[in-house]
Amino acid sequence: METKERDRIKQNIEKHGCHLIMVMEDDYLPAFVHTIGLYEKYGHPELICFGLKKEVASEILNDAAEMISEGQSFVPDQSYDDFLKEHPMQFLSVDKRYYEFYFGYASRYYGHDDFPVLQMVWPDKASLFPWQAGFVADLKFKQPLLDRNVDFMFYEERNVAAFTTKQVLEGAPILYVYHDDEDGAWQFHHSKNPDQKDAKLVALAEITKIDPSVNQVHFLPYGGAAWRKSPQDKWEY
Structure with a gap:
């Protein structure tokens, strides 16, 4: 400062x-x-x-x-x-x-x-x-409540639908996150351009269980994106 x-x-x-x-x-x-x-x-x-x-x-x-x-x-x-x-x-x-x-x-x-x-x-x-x-x-x-839900910092309800891929569900790291500017849907992918045939729909809370570090991007605005080279790297926006 x-x-x-x-x-x-x-x-x-x-x-x-x-x-x-x-x-x-x-x-x-x-x-x-x-x-x-x-x-x-x-x-x-x-x-x-x-x-x-x-x-x-x-x-x-x-x-x-x-x-x-x-x-x-x-x-x-x-x-x-x-x-x-x-x-x-x-x-x-x-x-x-x-x-x-x-x-x-x-x-x-x-x-x-x-x-x-x-x-x-x-x-x-x-x-x-x-x-x-x-x-x-x-x-x-x-009014997000900042005394709780540190395992799930997203503003949405835990059961809201989120998009991911079968690769993520099978253990591939989440490296790209998108917050859709049309319908507000969250997307969590292992690559920048995943194949649509691999798409899966899960509860948002399931994503935070798979990788709690995605909580670090819970504030992405509509149309926002975050990416990293590996789970050990910091998110870029």
Whole structure:
């Protein structure tokens, strides 16, 4: 991280209690906003919020930072009525295995990953949370839960269909991943141009069981592709 950028972040931390990182949504991934500096200034976990308009999420996180500056501490598994009118919010402890996908900027600022993060989770209009029965299904995609499912990081359901080849099912390494821009289908292949006669349809969760490293490309947007020369190499995009 450049010195000028680091200084700007430090100035915001001193002035506002934290610096905000905003990531816009695309045609596949939801928007999110997270803090940098709450841990440095107050010893409180950083915060992240998905799926809300950036203005709303920023206001909520700034309100939380002000409350933290006054001595408030937020903890998991407890409801807070301070943020959304007539609807409580809860916090989840973020698993560090998600950090590389959502907190790379914070990791560069701190120079390490040894900082805690809480995810602010909002409910639907019936005040149901994503893990509760009856939660609006269409909203689940807006708010991935970062305290769970490290074996299956994809936004889709585990049983959604994915394309692969008989070679992969027989043990060939997955070297090419495509996220179709027409229907959103995932494809996992052993070669760049597999023969269609070898195509197989399986549950997406079966692919993550065959090769857990495909979780590293779960964020590919529609039309996105990832490839590598061998399972030992890093994915390129």
